[in-house]
Amino acid sequence: MIPRFKLLRASALVLCCLPLWLSAHAADKYPDKPVRVVVPFPAGGGTDTMARTLGLALQQALGQPFLVDNKSGATGNIGTEFVARSPGDGYTLLVVPNSLAINKFLFPRLAFDPQKSFKPVALLGSSPVVVGVKASLPVNSIQELIAMARKNPGKLSYASCGSGSPQHIAGELFKMMAKVDITHIPYKGCSPAAVDAAGGLVDVVFNTVANIRPFVQTGKVRALAVTSAKRSALAPELPTVQESNLPGYDIEVWFGALAPAGTPDAVIARLNAEINKTLARPEIRDGMEKISYEAVGGSSKQFADVIQRDLERYGAIISKANIKID
Incomplete structure (x- = not known):
């Protein structure tokens, strides 16, 4: 007979480790079906071009289609909200510029939070x-x-x-x-x-x-x-x-990939690794420069830090300048 306290301790250990096992298992299988890449702006723009370049490269690397879905409207908020409400399983991604950080201060009744509703995957490019x-x-x-x-x-x-x-x-x-x-x-x-x-x-x-x-x-x-x-x-x-003679002046347009909150960390890590491999390819970097963007990459944490920095900066500028949407 196993003592009751040992059985309880073993059960607690299994329950504690289960989320980590499930996350790793999800990444092993991922992706086993097509992935939707939502662009919250019309086709043909910089965000759309970035997403399609990324999607094709990820499809080649991971063996499943990464299908771009343009859900434009409301200065990017319609498509962004769609992803925020999507399951956190790695099969719906968002490619968005820094309007993600700006819109929080222009639209006070947003149905999503730029940090709480998403997990950053990787910074893609900047200009x-x-x-x-x-x-x-x-x-x-x-x-x-x-x-x-x-x-x-x-x-x-x-x-x-x-x-x-x-x-x-x-x-x-x-x-x-x-x-x-x-x-x-x-x-x-x-x-x-x-x-x-x-x-x-x-x-x-x-x-x-x-x-x-x-x-x-x-x-x-x-x-x-x-x-x-x-x-x-x-x-x-x-x-x-x-x-x-304007030290500290710094504004860039960036583009990044995010997933809904709740997406397993192992899936985020898998996507981040593949995106960084993609951005390191000379033909991808050259292609991005031809459309006037520099490839960036980096860790999910680094992208999260960029979002946090811009939320702090943009909030102060928008408030002081009293910027409104016409």
Whole structure:
């Protein structure tokens, strides 16, 4: 006969270890059916392109289809909420930009929490915002732009990709740190904002590398700097805003993969490992650079830290600048 206390202790040990065994077992089998990759924006954009590149590579590595499902609407919130409500089994993933961190402060009644509702899988890529000016504006550096703005408060205008976009936040942070008054003009998308800057309808533009580059090459827009903390391989000739006597200025657009909360840790680890292998492939890195994104990668914890950092920063900027969705 086994003493009762020993039997209870053994049972408790089994129950304690069971979740770990189930998690490891899930990863051994995973994936054994197609995986849905939700993109909360329309097809054809940067997030969609990132997801499709990732999905094809994971399909080749893991032997199951990774099918992109575009669920757009409400500035990304519809698709994001769909994933938050999905089973935590690893068969529904989310690929999303840093609107995940921004929208918390723009939509106070969200049905999901950017941290509690998800488990970060991996950071996929990033891109700086480019600060440019129309060709006729007589400034050639961030310092000269600040000097002109200070001499002409409220007279200069800047275009962003839309209210609440990372480019808008980059512009407002610039105004705060440089202590200048520049009128914000929100556009419905990065492309029309870049077109109007090239046409001289706005003085300054905060936009993506991909949208600004063609107009820089034709001389219709003069690029002054990138907003990232370090110079970007996507535009190595451009200094950072930090180098222009604005230490601490740092805004980037990032893209990451997440899974619903409750997804087994072993499945997250499996996906993270495969994503990092994918991002290390030269053809993937080169392909991402061609669409103006740098491959990042790293651990799930590192991605979680980026989300936490941006929640703290964006919340403060949005509150101080009183940013609202039009």
